[in-house]
Amino acid sequence: MNMKLETIETDVLVIGAGPAGSTAAKHAAMGGAEVLLVDKKSEIGTPKRCAEGVSKNGLEKLGIKPSHRWIAAEMDRVRLVSPSGIDVWLNQENVHLPETGYNLERKVFDKHMAMDAARAGSQIMVKTLAKELTLKDDYVLVKAESMGNHIEIKSKIVIGADGPESRVGRWAGLKSTSKPKNMESGVQFEMVGVELEDTRAVEFYFGSVAPGGYAWIFPKGDDIANVGLGIINSMTSKNAYHHLLDFVRECKATQKAVSVEFNVGGIPVGGPLNEFVTDNVMLVGDAAGQVNPLTGGGIISGMQAGLIAGEVAANAINEGNCSLENLKEYETRWVEENSLSFQKYLKAKEYLLSLSNEELDSIARAFQGSDFERIGPMELLGKLVKVSPKAMVKLGKIF
């Protein structure tokens, strides 16, 4: 890298060292490009904005070996809880459960993903905030502030991995502003003294506890768990924090729990942007809306995007052509891999949000004690439609 006092030049600049950005930096560097990864944080991964659940095969597909350094606990069950407390249990072996497998220690995980990027050859600058971006003829100029120093970074490609607060896309002319109805407010306590039904089960609570979303308990080993919820603000008069206080006060599992950490974050749940690539610029992760609209999970899908974007960036650098035409391959590949399942999750979410507390209770009652091993998808739908006829219209197509 050609470092003058205040101007840095590089092939690829990645803005944001979350899971999506670090994965992009790693794969761009592996492909032979000169890469700089910047993050405004002084410690990558901290504070976390996450309940920390990921699927095992998601990580496996990305070629990431599980490490005891960043896995807090393993999960193989899901407990779904209706408003009046009726629960339905699902097992990992019988049902494909997104975002279930490992509960991570994100602060450590994110840092390790950045280390992998560095090992692949990427440079990293922490405490470096991107403040402005201008598209030039054949490069991108980014103004940034690094520990009080104003610097300019000239790169051939910028990968915007700047999370739910993303500004990079809009600087580059992409329509990436989240509508408030598509932005969930997530709040969470990490707690100790949580009395769990099963330390290997993630729990989801539905209904008016979390208007527009759901509440969760994600265990992290022993009596520790992330206890949080996501809401859509226009669907309630209380803020997310107050909903969380109510939930923790009412929930059986948290009667004796004490919080040691408070986490906050926006979750873009409107589905991926229509366009997340333009000349010299690609968006990955939350910045591109690559979050499962049903669960709010975005670690794996963002990392998948990072992998593809990194590879495509390295190729474009090798070919000397960083135009939209050449970068578009990233968008096409990501959409091919994900758009079908995202459409299903969007439909399922619309249906879920249309249900009242009473409807949720009667569905839970119908499925309580069900042996999901023996129920095929059509039988499942049939059973659901009996108690909730509108499921036919809302969900029929996705089964």
Place this chain on the structure above:
Amino acid sequence: MIISEFCMYCGECAGVCPRNLIEVGENTLKFGQKPCKNCQICIQVCPVSALEVEG
């Protein structure tokens, strides 16, 4: 905009600002130069209600 000291710098407000005016640093929140149209979307989405209009 009045920013309370309990702002968590999570950046949700920045993601929804239709004019892309909000800069979220590690421990700073700044509203940019372009005129704010006072749509107050940032105030509505804040998970901890840390934003308030001046005056």
